[in-house]
Amino acid sequence: MRRSSVLHVLALLAALTLLAAACEAEEDDAELAEEAEEEPEIDEDEDDEEDDDEPETDDVEVEDVDAEGLVLGYLLPETGDLAFLGDGMINAVQMAVEDMNDAGGVLDEDVALVDADEGDEAATVQEGTERLLGSGVHGIIGAAASGQSLNVLDTIVGSGVAQCSGSNTAPTFTDIDDEGLYWRFAPSDALQGPVLADRIVADGHVDVAIMARADDYGQGLADATAEALDQVGANVAVQEIYDQDAATFDAEVAAVEDAGVDAVVIVSFEEGVTILQDMIEAGLGPDEVGIYGADGIADSDLNESVDPGDPNVIDGMAGTEPDPAVDDEFLDRLDEYAGGLEATAFSPQTYDCAITMGLGALISDSTDGADVAAGALEATEGDTECTSFGECAELLEDGESIAYRGPSGVSELSDVGDPVSGQYRVWAWEDGEFVTVETVEATLEEAGIED
Numbered sequence: 001m002r003r004s005s006v007l008h009v010l011a012l013l014a015a016l017t018l019l020a021a022a023c024e025a026e027e028d029d030a031e032l033a034e035e036a037e038e039e040p041e042i043d044e045d046e047d048d049e050e051d052d053d054e055p056e057t058d059d060v061e062v063e064d065v066d067a068e069g070l071v072l073g074y075l076l077p078e079t080g081d082l083a084f085l086g087d088g089m090i091n092a093v094q095m096a097v098e099d100m101n102d103a104g105g106v107l108d109e110d111v112a113l114v115d116a117d118e119g120d121e122a123a124t125v126q127e128g129t130e131r132l133l134g135s136g137v138h139g140i141i142g143a144a145a146s147g148q149s150l151n152v153l154d155t156i157v158g159s160g161v162a163q164c165s166g167s168n169t170a171p172t173f174t175d176i177d178d179e180g181l182y183w184r185f186a187p188s189d190a191l192q193g194p195v196l197a198d199r200i201v202a203d204g205h206v207d208v209a210i211m212a213r214a215d216d217y218g219q220g221l222a223d224a225t226a227e228a229l230d231q232v233g234a235n236v237a238v239q240e241i242y243d244q245d246a247a248t249f250d251a252e253v254a255a256v257e258d259a260g261v262d263a264v265v266i267v268s269f270e271e272g273v274t275i276l277q278d279m280i281e282a283g284l285g286p287d288e289v290g291i292y293g294a295d296g297i298a299d300s301d302l303n304e305s306v307d308p309g310d311p312n313v314i315d316g317m318a319g320t321e322p323d324p325a326v327d328d329e330f331l332d333r334l335d336e337y338a339g340g341l342e343a344t345a346f347s348p349q350t351y352d353c354a355i356t357m358g359l360g361a362l363i364s365d366s367t368d369g370a371d372v373a374a375g376a377l378e379a380t381e382g383d384t385e386c387t388s389f390g391e392c393a394e395l396l397e398d399g400e401s402i403a404y405r406g407p408s409g410v411s412e413l414s415d416v417g418d419p420v421s422g423q424y425r426v427w428a429w430e431d432g433e434f435v436t437v438e439t440v441e442a443t444l445e446e447a448g449i450e451d
Helices: 083-102 122-134 146-158 189-202 216-231 250-259 272-281 302-306 328-338 347-364 369-378 389-397
Strands: 033-035 063-065 071-076 112-117 139-142 162-165 182-184 207-213 235-242 263-267 290-293 318-322 384-386 402-404 421-430 433-443
Touching: 071 083, 071 122, 071 347, 083 112, 083 328, 083 347, 083 389, 112 122, 122 146, 139 146, 139 347, 139 369, 146 162, 146 182, 146 216, 162 347, 162 369, 182 347, 182 369, 189 216, 189 263, 189 290, 189 318, 189 421, 189 433, 207 216, 207 250, 216 235, 216 263, 235 250, 250 272, 263 272, 272 290, 272 302, 328 347, 347 369, 347 389, 347 402, 384 389, 389 402
Parallel strands: 071 112, 071 139, 139 162, 162 182, 207 235, 207 263, 263 290, 290 318, 384 402
Antiparallel strands: 033 063, 318 421, 421 433
16 A cells, blocks of 8 residues: 555654544444453464464464354554554444444344454564454455555465455555455556656656655556656656665665756655655755655645745645545545544545445355455446445345445446556645646556456
């Protein structure tokens, strides 16, 4: 996942903690889950090819879920840099489960929900995954970050459990071997790259440098942008993949300066502030070269983070970010449900993950992970549109094929579980203000990706 508008957290991160995602469920639902008194037994010989340096999971606590029907789990950021997004995503899953149960549940049983934290580290997401799998879940919603999903996808797939993410954008997932168990409601960055490239060329730039963080988001979007730039006639003179945990980026900035380019693309999260400061100090500010960013650096406080004393410091910088046509009424309902949220980015997409898992179980008449996943994709491509779980369930009961259209605005999923199109906002800094230039739709077909 790229981390949309992650820089929002720069000024607030020290003060923000995850709001308690403790909206109470109905009393009957509360009896569906209780803490187990004993720890799960882990068969150390279960996977002979397991990497020796994988985190230990013998002492992971799990819940013993006493449920007859569909059991879902969420693997979302309760801690770490994305915790400010996790609160909205977690509440979206909880609301989806409540909506399903209010509509009669799935296969005549209430849906149960188990929680786990994805955090920032591989050990945290591994422990969270073991907790969910040990609880007997049929489907997992998450992780939020692309890298964290990739850390555990093989484990989830190997367990035959369905997985859906509302925020993974790394192109890697399109061709990954997931045995048909994984899908997502965030469009691939393979779509964002061409939108960004078109903007760069439209501004008259022909020699471009790309600086990108060394993770799946950074490398994936950098490659997609470089390929798109090449296709529209621009030259990528240098592509610097940097260590995002480095204290300084002087060497990368020097390489860009030596290349003599007329535009620089920065694919970053919060470290983009330091990169911009280093570039400006080296004489590579927006007055000297075109500077472009993507969703990881799209934030209305970016100028203050770069230079609190100069609101115009990055005037002229431009970029792109996903801008799905989400349902404002849904966001209002979610905010009321949660009792107020700091951020709702990716919450509609995460809600749709949970709902399609429920619909997948209805369509397949099964809680088996493979059946749930196959049914979830089928739920988006039928003949009759429906916008809620209850409405869709009634249509299925009447023998109709459904085309679920949820609050995420995703119209359809491809055969491999990718949204077939994505809507993107082109943004820019003008007179110290973060403004929208235009909104662009991109499709898998336009990006040359078979669906």
